[in-house]
Amino acid sequence: GYNFLAWIKLSKCHTAFDGATQEQVKCCPPYSTAKVVDFVPPPSHEPLRVRQPAHKLEAEYVEKFKEGIARMKALPADDPWNFMQQATIHYTYCNGAYDQVGFNEEVLLQVHGSWLFLPWHRYYLYFYERIIGRLIGDPTFALPIWNWDTQEGMRIPKIYLDTSSPLYNDLRNKSHYTALFDYKFAFGDPNPSPPQEEEVITHNLHILHKMFKESEKSPSLFMGKPVVAGEAVPSNASGSLENLHNDVHMWTGPSKSPYHDMGNFYTAAHDIMFFGHHANVDKMWDIYNSSRGHTPEFKQDDWLEASFVFYDENRQVVKCKLQYSYQAENLPWMSICR
Ligand code: C2O
Numbered sequence: 157g158y159n160f161l162a163w164i165k166l167s168k169c170h171t172a173f174d175g176a177t178q179e180q181v182k183c184c185p186p187y188s189t190a191k192v193v194d195f196v197p198p199p200s201h202e203p204l205r206v207r208q209p210a211h212k213l214e215a216e217y218v219e220k221f222k223e224g225i226a227r228m229k230a231l232p233a234d235d236p237w238n239f240m241q242q243a244t245i246h247y248t249y250c251n252g253a254y255d256q257v258g259f260n261e262e263v264l265l266q267v268h269g270s271w272l273f274l275p276w277h278r279y280y281l282y283f284y285e286r287i288i289g290r291l292i293g294d295p296t297f298a299l300p301i302w303n304w305d306t307q308e309g310m311r312i313p314k315i316y317l318d319t320s321s322p323l324y325n326d327l328r329n330k331s332h333y334t335a336l337f338d339y340k341f342a343f344g345d346p347n348p349s350p351p352q353e354e355e356v357i358t359h360n361l362h363i364l365h366k367m368f369k370e371s372e373k374s375p376s377l378f379m380g381k382p383v384v385a386g387e388a389v390p391s392n393a394s395g396s397l398e399n400l401h402n403d404v405h406m407w408t409g410p411s412k413s414p415y416h417d418m419g420n421f422y423t424a425a426h427d428i429m430f431f432g433h434h435a436n437v438d439k440m441w442d443i444y445n446s447s448r449g450h451t452p453e454f455k456q457d458d459w460l461e462a463s464f465v466f467y468d469e470n471r472q473v474v475k476c477k478l479q480y481s482y483q484a485e486n487l488p489w490m491s492i493c494r
Contacts, residue, residue, distance in 0.1 A: 172247060174422045176414030181247070181422060192465065195476040205285065205298035207439070210313035210432050213300055218315050221300060224288035225428055226322040236467040237287050245280065245466070246425035268421070270383035270393040271376065271459065274441045275478045277434050279464055284431060286469035301439060302432030304404055305364055307357050309436075310337045312408070316429050325427040327417045329410050339363050339403060343411045367396045368444065375453030378444055384458045397444075401437050408433070 171180040208217070228239040235241060267276040281299060289297035302316075303309035316323050317333055335347035339360045348356045371378035380395035394402075408429060409419025417423040417430075424430050445453070452460060462478040 172422075174414065174420070176416075176420050176422070192473045192475050195466075195468070195474040203296045205289075205296055207298040207301050207435050209303045209306070209309060210300035210315050211303075211308050213315065217300075220292055220294065220297065221288075221315070222322050224292045224297065227291040228288065229322060236471055237291070240426070242284055242287070243423075243425035243430075246430075247422045266383075266389050267464075268394070268398070269380070269389040269391075271380040271395070271454065272383060272462065273380050273394065273398045274438070275462070276464055278438050278441070279466055279476045281431060281434055281438060283466050283468055290469045299431050299435045301435040302429060303436050303439070304337060304433070305436060305440065307361075310357060310360060311335065312429070313432070316432070323428050325417060325429070327410060327423075328408055328427065328429075332407060337404070337407055339400065341403060341407045343406070363400070367400065368447070371396060371444075372447070375448075379441070379453060382454070382456065382458060397437060397440055401433070404433055 173179075174181050213221075225239065228237060228242065231238040233240065267273060285297065285299045288299075289295055300313075300315070302313055312328075312333060315321070316325075318324060319326075331347065336353050336356055337360075338345070338348055338356045340363075367378070376382070376395065378395045378397055380398055381390060381393035383389045383393065405418050405424060406415075408427070409415045409417060409424075411419075414420055414423075417427040418433075445451075454460070460478060464476050464478075466474055466476060468474045
């Protein structure tokens, strides 16, 4: 199984490499000598957290979200809940900040580009959301969704564009602030002109429809192909959902190298839009999973036994098995609004 704990030595974290800037970057989480405990899914009597579309949020909810992020940013730099610490987790698990124990060192620890993509990000958001809830004392807090799969969501939701808000990030493609997102976007493309917009929306929806249709019977097409412990992620192993998700990153971030923030693994989670974007990706996995009767898409042990390590909302390091992400009845994030 792809077991992070057996696979890496948490105490042996070092700098990682950012391909775009060719620089070594620091991305190690604060090291804790405390015992790692097994993740326990939330009890079913916990209040439901409902993830709502960012463009439909009530003013009061937006204030709550802003307050949570402001508090995360105000924490001491070495607190595992600190905004930058949380953002850095994304990089730690992508670009070789840990050596693999007992395997070829050339093989990077990488959660993108394969079937690990969806479950890893699900856990990442799960804890992020609960940490914000803790910081504002609201056990019902749920991350807003940037639902770029609907017509209204095909533009950047306004909550992210208020320059005086803690949700603002200046390192984005400013020419896209009010533009319509064309899924076929490539760097250098002009924004769709108003007369073209209808057509672009229809085409985007068509791409989504096709994506679900084509992969109905083939989870690896939608979610990505297998990667097993000790092996590098094979090329072309990413699923159609991850590929489309990459375009959203590219469109949001600046069009020039090093593409900070949203266009680069290293910095993507420095932008709070990352979490709205991924809440949408997770929603689409949920839709896919329910369309197949809520059963695990893969039967291999390498899938069911895979596990990750995170800081939870008690600042405790927990080991999360992938299996748990299927206990839908208990998992409040499954209750999401489109
Ligand atoms: Cu870890 Cu949107 O990528």
